[in-house]
Amino acid sequence: MARRHWLFKSEPDSYSFDDLLAEPDQACFWDGVRNYQARNLLRDEVKPKDRVLFYHSRAKPPHVAGVAEVIEGGTPDWTALDKKSAYYDDKATREAPRWYGVRIRAVRKLEPGVGLPALKDNPALEGMRVVQKGQRLSVQPVDKAHYDEVLRMHKRLAAGA
DNA sequence: GCCAACGTTGGC
DNA sequence: GCCAACGTTGGC
Numbered sequence: 137m138a139r140r141h142w143l144f145k146s147e148p149d150s151y152s153f154d155d156l157l158a159e160p161d162q163a164c165f166w167d168g169v170r171n172y173q174a175r176n177l178l179r180d181e182v183k184p185k186d187r188v189l190f191y192h193s194r195a196k197p198p199h200v201a202g203v204a205e206v207i208e209g210g211t212p213d214w215t216a217l218d219k220k221s222a223y224y225d226d227k228a229t230r231e232a233p234r235w236y237g238v239r240i241r242a243v244r245k246l247e248p249g250v251g252l253p254a255l256k257d258n259p260a261l262e263g264m265r266v267v268q269k270g271q272r273l274s275v276q277p278v279d280k281a282h283y284d285e286v287l288r289m290h291k292r293l294a295a296g297a
Numbered sequence: 298g299c300c301a302a303c304g305t306t307g308g309c
Numbered sequence: 310g311c312c313a314a315c316g317t318t319g320g321c
Contacts, residue, residue, distance in 0.1 A: 145318095145319085147318095147319085171304075172304090172305095173304095193318080193319055193320085194318085194319055194320075196321095197320085197321095198319080198320070252320080269301090269302080269320085270301070270302040270303065270318095270319095270320095271302095271303095271319095272302075272303060272304085272317085272318050272319070274318085
């Protein structure tokens with residue numbers, strides 16, 4: 137199956153791309169997603185080798201901060217069973233875990249990040265979900281053409297263009 | 298910090 | 310099963 141592309145949102149104050157880089161193996165389990173649409177994508181669609189744009193939401197400005205690779209597809213998010221976790225959900229059980237996550241590993245940091253205003257200004261990214269108003273989904277599918285264009289934008293930024 | 302957009306909950 | 314109230318997200 138062809139590699140697919142995604143955008144994962146995270147508030148850098150709670151978990152940033154640098155935090156991912158600081159993990160053992162620069163890998164983490166992407167837990168805490170508590171939205172059914174995003175859950176379904178993590179459980180059923182996001183597969184090993186897929187690529188992820190790691191997006192910093194609620195930053196100034198919001199931006200794509202790095203690229204990651206999926207290293208394991210959907211498995212239960214057991215933080216839902218942990219009463220001490222901020223992600224605890226009393227409707228989740230061991231038999232019916234309800235929430236899922238995937239494992240990702242950092243591929244590379246994008247320095248500088250590609251900002252949301254630039255994404256919005258780029259006609260080639262028309263239709264990309266993250267540029268649309270009110271788009272809150274924290275796991276979004278990304279067209280390959282859009283993914284490639286974001287990396288080209290970063291390349292131009294890094295070259296000082 | 299504000300608030301629009303959106304998802305979820307719960308009374309009926 | 311509708312929908313108002315509520316809570317959360319996330320750009321600004």
